[in-house]
Amino acid sequence: MQNYETYTFPSGLRLIHYPVNTPISYCGFAVNVGTRDEKPEHFGIAHFTEHMLFKGTSKRKSGHIINRMENVGGELNAYTTKEETIIYSIFLEEHFERAFELLTDLVFNSQFPESEIEKERDVILDEINSYKDNPSELIFDEFEDLLFEKHEIGHNILGEPETLENIDKKAFLDFHTSFYRPCNMVFFSMGRIPFKQILRIANKYLNTLNYPASVELKRISPEKSSGQHKKTDKDLFQNHVIIGSRAYNLFDKNRVSLFLLNNILGGPGMNSRLNLSLREKSGLVYNVESNVTSYTDTGIFSIYFGCDPKFTEKCISLTYKELRKLKEISLTDAQLSTAKKQLKGQLGISNENKENISLSMGKSFLHRNRYDSLEKIYEKIDGISSNHLLEVANEIFDEKELSMLIY
Numbered sequence: 001m002q003n004y005e006t007y008t009f010p011s012g013l014r015l016i017h018y019p020v021n022t023p024i025s026y027c028g029f030a031v032n033v034g035t036r037d038e039k040p041e042h043f044g045i046a047h048f049t050e051h052m053l054f055k056g057t058s059k060r061k062s063g064h065i066i067n068r069m070e071n072v073g074g075e076l077n078a079y080t081t082k083e084e085t086i087i088y089s090i091f092l093e094e095h096f097e098r099a100f101e102l103l104t105d106l107v108f109n110s111q112f113p114e115s116e117i118e119k120e121r122d123v124i125l126d127e128i129n130s131y132k133d134n135p136s137e138l139i140f141d142e143f144e145d146l147l148f149e150k151h152e153i154g155h156n157i158l159g160e161p162e163t164l165e166n167i168d169k170k171a172f173l174d175f176h177t178s179f180y181r182p183c184n185m186v187f188f189s190m191g192r193i194p195f196k197q198i199l200r201i202a203n204k205y206l207n208t209l210n211y212p213a214s215v216e217l218k219r220i221s222p223e224k225s226s227g228q229h230k231k232t233d234k235d236l237f238q239n240h241v242i243i244g245s246r247a248y249n250l251f252d253k254n255r256v257s258l259f260l261l262n263n264i265l266g267g268p269g270m271n272s273r274l275n276l277s278l279r280e281k282s283g284l285v286y287n288v289e290s291n292v293t294s295y296t297d298t299g300i301f302s303i304y305f306g307c308d309p310k311f312t313e314k315c316i317s318l319t320y321k322e323l324r325k326l327k328e329i330s331l332t333d334a335q336l337s338t339a340k341k342q343l344k345g346q347l348g349i350s351n352e353n354k355e356n357i358s359l360s361m362g363k364s365f366l367h368r369n370r371y372d373s374l375e376k377i378y379e380k381i382d383g384i385s386s387n388h389l390l391e392v393a394n395e396i397f398d399e400k401e402l403s404m405l406i407y
Contacts, residue, residue, distance in 0.1 A: 012183025028088025044159015
């Protein structure tokens with residue numbers, strides 16, 4: 001049963017509301033634009049634009065923007081990914097109209113004042129330098145670039161100093177005009193405010209929008225490639241290692257099965273196979289994890305760990321050993337049942353975080369035009385068989401296709 005309400009405006013803007021009995025409300029805009037939609041000479045402009053939305057509109061200066069929700073105890077936030085930009089707010093339900101009007105102003109009326117551009121450019125350059133000081137985070141960006149062989153989806157979200165210098169007010173206005181259109185976004189909300197009231201408020205602030213009815217997203221899927229191996233010498237106390245491959249996209253029916261496999265292999269539980277092998281039994285690492293990320297036309301599976309350089313080869317060997325087990329040895333009925341219960345329990349607990357749920361709902365509706373309830377996801381997990389997990393493991397964990405990056 002569908003547990004949310006939707007509406008599509010004449011402008012093409014889609015709205016999704018999830019009713020929950022809480023005095024706290026969540027709402028925002030999910031825009032279908034990310035770093036993969038940038039021109040090479042303007043790498044970083046999607047994230048830079050997200051920053052600049054808060055720096056002035058046709059009716060507000062940056063100080064007024066900052067205080068608008070803070071003054072009533074609310075929060076205002078945003079983030080950029082490879083395929084979407086999210087601008088949202090959290091607040092007491094009585095301030096819904098205040099939040100909606102502010103978010104609409106930021107998304108559609110930003111002016112990109114030149115004085116603020118220069119200041120914010122320096123802020124992002126400092127953010128880049130800070131990021132480069134953290135190899136355990138930096139390696140993920142470089143790995144994606146290696147995995148996708150310089151395709152747009154691989155380059156990092158922050159951009160590079162030389163490309164940021166190319167971005168001026170005209171570049172911002174062109175980028176904003178091209179992608180920040182009602183038909184290219186979703187407004188999402190969660191709370192106990194009645195849906196009819198949301199529509200009334202939305203019509204009040206959106207009925208004057210006059211934008212072209214379509215956006216041309218020129219996204220080219222990355223070509224198939226074989227495993228890439230790279231080692232970069234850095235002056236570090238540890239070696240940092242990522243092993244991984246391309247994985248299923250957002251629409252693939254095998255995606256949930258891979259999430260279950262990933263949870264068994266290196267998920268957040270301390271009983272994950274990689275944690276038991278590399279940390280608990282061998283004492284070789286402090287942190288080891290595996291992750292799955294799905295995009296609209298591709299995905300990423302990766303394993304990360306950091307270790308003493310003299311243990312690197314041993315850790316790699318143990319990692320491949322655990323991958324081979326999942327490819328060759330079928331889970332028993334008891335093991336499969338336990339793995340499903342663990343994943344369902346983790347999802348149930350995470351579902352208590354309403355902020356994460358609202359953001360996930362916005363992203364899902366943006367790309368898939370639907371949002372699956374927790375019960376629907378549980379049904380998919382329950383339907384997974386041991387034989388199917390073997391098939392997925394053999395496809396994704398193929399050693400010939402695995403790439404590796406070592407710092």
